[in-house]
Amino acid sequence: MASKAQIEQYEDQGYFIADDAVVPEMLPALTEATRRVADKVRSGEVVDKTDKIGTGGEGTAPVVIMGVMAPEFGEPIFSDYLASEPVERYVHPFLGEELRLGWVTAFAIQGGGYQCGWHRDFGAEERDGSYEVEMEILSRYRKNLLKWHMALIDDPCLWIVPGxxxxxxxxxxxxxxxxxxxxxxxxxxxxxxxxxxQTIFWNGNTIHRGVMPTGMEERLTLCGCLVKHQADDPSETLDERFRWRLADNVREALPEKVRVYYDRWKRLQIVD
Ligand SMILES: [Fe+2]
Structure with a gap:
């Protein structure tokens, strides 16, 4: 599980790296599944749109594939990964054992040039606030979740300003x-x-960026997140990146444990 040193590094520096947060036998299977998913997006066999996962449309070059867990891709391994023992082992010390979704998504970039400039993951929060405003957001925003990147091939793209x-x-x-x-x-x-x-568990409130270095031709990295769930958690406005998860066929395709995560998530969504 997450060691005391790792937990302290997360609190202090905003991240830590784990060597054993994925079942070793699952790594090649996840890599192949992510490549298949990316091929389907490229060919248009599956259309990865945030509001609806479609089939038989126009192909596009993927960057982040939001719908890897969708049944249209036919790759249940992504949900299995989210529920896997090593992931739990790292998440439980931070969030407890009662969890909700969360996400699994994938960077699947071919060809160089990907860049995402310096930012904090502040969503709709004020990005140019006074000292008081920014510190208030940092003390509150997304405190109930843990997110991570797990590299399917070597990935030097993420930069973080520690602390x-x-x-x-x-x-x-x-x-x-x-x-x-x-x-x-x-x-x-x-x-x-x-x-x-390797997996980096990191706090999106850090100042960070993503850059593919010159000469790097492929980025293949999974992103995961789980959320602490409490019975009295307030409802929340639907994150539009995951509107597709409201479709009728999503729940039944999930393994039992992730179905529980899904149900807790879905019950809290305020949907326009
Ligand atoms: Fe970000």
Whole structure:
């Protein structure tokens, strides 16, 4: 399970890396499944749209595939992975044992050039707040979840400013994030070089970016997330990236444990 040192590193630095958060035998199967999913998106056999997963449409070059768990892809291994013992072993110390979805999605990029500039994962929250505003968001936002990236091939794309989830942005960071729209260098930023099979559990409140280095031709990395569930959790506005999960055929395709996660999630959704 997550060691005391790892938990402390997560609290202090905003991340830690685990070598054993995936069943070794599952790694090749997940890699092949992700490639098949990406091929289906590319050919249009499956159309990965956030509002509805379709079949038989126009092919597109995937970047992040949001619907890998959808039955249209025919790859139950992604849900099995979410419910797998090593994932639980790392998630339970942070969130307890009562959980809800969460997600599994996949970076499946072919050809170079992917870039996502410096930002915090603040959703619709204020991105240029005063000290008080930003610190309030950091103290509250997404405290009930744990998310991670698991590299299916070596992945050096994620950069993190360690510890930035606990503090107000510097003047220089504001310059880069706001004035320069995420482009530029940030001192003390750390490039995370994941080896195949390694998992980084990290806090999206950190200042971070994603960049495919020159010469890198493929990014194949799973993203996962689970959420702490409590009986009195308030309803929440549906995250539009997951509207497709409201379709009738989604639940029945899930393994029993993930069905529980799904039901808890679905019950809380406020849907327009
Ligand atoms: Fe992000």
């Amino acid at each position: 930035s989830q606990r503090r107000y942005r510097t003047d220089h960071e504001r310059e880069v994030l706001i004035s320069n729209k995420g482009v530029g260098d940030i001192p003390d930023a750390k490039q995370i070089r994941l080896k195949r099979g």
